[in-house]
Amino acid sequence: MKDSDCQYRFSKEYLHAIKALEEALILKNYSNHTKKTYIHMFNMFLKFVYPKPLYKIGNSIITNYHINLIQKQHRSVSYQNQSINAIKFYLETVVKHPKSYYDLKRPKKVASLPKVLSLDEVAKILNTTHNIKHKAILSIIYGAGLRISECVHLKVADIDSAQMRIIVRQGKGKKDRYSLLSKKLLSLLRSYYKIYTPEQWLFEGPKGTPYSVSSIRKIFYRSKHKAGIIKPATVHTLRHSFATHLLESGVNLRYIQQLLGHSSSKTTEIYTHVSTSHLNSITSPLDLL
Structure with a gap:
């Protein structure tokens, strides 16, 4: 996996989390596109929190990560929402955390009209x-x-x-x-x-x-x-x-x-x-x- 080809590739805990996420997506019959997106987004999040143990990751760290996406990486609203979806899926479906643990405020999407050709x-x-x-x-x-x-x-x-x-x-x-x-x-x-x-x-x-x-x-x-x-x-x-x-x-x-x-x-x-x-x-x- 390209996204895991970094420092945390040596962390068994992180690799196990990625594998568990992938298996849950397959069991839920998510499309290949969604699976790739969620795994990529989760990998990016793990790079940010490395080497912190996953059990120590709470709402404040997740919030800081998304502030980083906005202020430093200048990521789009769509990217932010996909990241939130991936993390929410992992916490809710894989590790069974209650919703209150990962209830994040989503950025509002700009109401732009689709571009059209004549x-x-x-x-x-x-x-x-x-x-x-x-x-x-x-x-x-x-x-x-x-x-x-x-x-x-x-x-x-x-x-x-x-x-x-x-x-x-x-x-x-x-x-x-x-x-x-x-x-x-x-x-x-x-x-x-x-x-x-x-x-x-x-x-x-x-x-x-x-x-x-x-x-x-x-x-x-x-x-x-x-x-x-x-x-x-x-x-x-x-x-x-x-x-x-x-x-x-x-x-x-x-x-x-x-x-x-x-x-x-x-x-x-x-x-x-x-x-x-x-x-x-x-x-x-x-x-x-």
């Missing part, structure tokens, strides 16, 4: 992506509103051309759902399939494993640069754009929630603040003078 900007990105595999990947993320992790875990059998839908299996929250399969996307996927003939995973890496997330990010940034788009955007922006463009075309928010796989409608409602179509129909009072 239809024209999405078209430019896709049109500058000439490799058919790369274009199919970006097109399916935008056209079906997928998370990048959902895209890489799509199987050939998940493309249901008879019902014109895509089956997203075990998305966030371990839930299956259906999303849209557009005619343009189906045509593109068929052309891609004839050239690459994937066997299991729809987008395979060199050894038949799922295509890597980092490769998709590189594809997006390269195409975004070639398209001359300078506004901040990531692969996930394609998903935000999918939702916003559906809303602007008149699709009911409830349907968008189902397509995105949101458990709460409040998560989907943020796109009502991003959409500007309703604003364009409003006349400024200045124009009435």
Whole structure:
């Protein structure tokens, strides 16, 4: 483990704690991403408290650690919350401490709106992506509103051309759902399939494993640069754009929630603040003078 490759790698107590955390995460059936995140965050915390015995670690030390994350390391709110979650999980699930022992005040997340690309900007990105595999990947993320992790875990059998839908299996929250399969996307996927003939995973890496997330990010940034788009955007922006463009075309928010796989409608409602179509129909009072 890279994070344990430091002084406390020689501490049997610390190594046992990491192992116990990992086993508890497996038993609770947490996703691989969450397991890696929690173990990393717990490792960072252990580096901070080394060589103090774990039984001597109380609320004040945990609080000091998170003050250090904010003031000295300038970590994001998201990072702080993930760290708190990892430590809380260890204390509650592994060592069975009562909640009062680790009840920490969580930092408030800044209420920022998701970044969105216009239809024209999405078209430019896709049109500058000439490799058919790369274009199919970006097109399916935008056209079906997928998370990048959902895209890489799509199987050939998940493309249901008879019902014109895509089956997203075990998305966030371990839930299956259906999303849209557009005619343009189906045509593109068929052309891609004839050239690459994937066997299991729809987008395979060199050894038949799922295509890597980092490769998709590189594809997006390269195409975004070639398209001359300078506004901040990531692969996930394609998903935000999918939702916003559906809303602007008149699709009911409830349907968008189902397509995105949101458990709460409040998560989907943020796109009502991003959409500007309703604003364009409003006349400024200045124009009435």
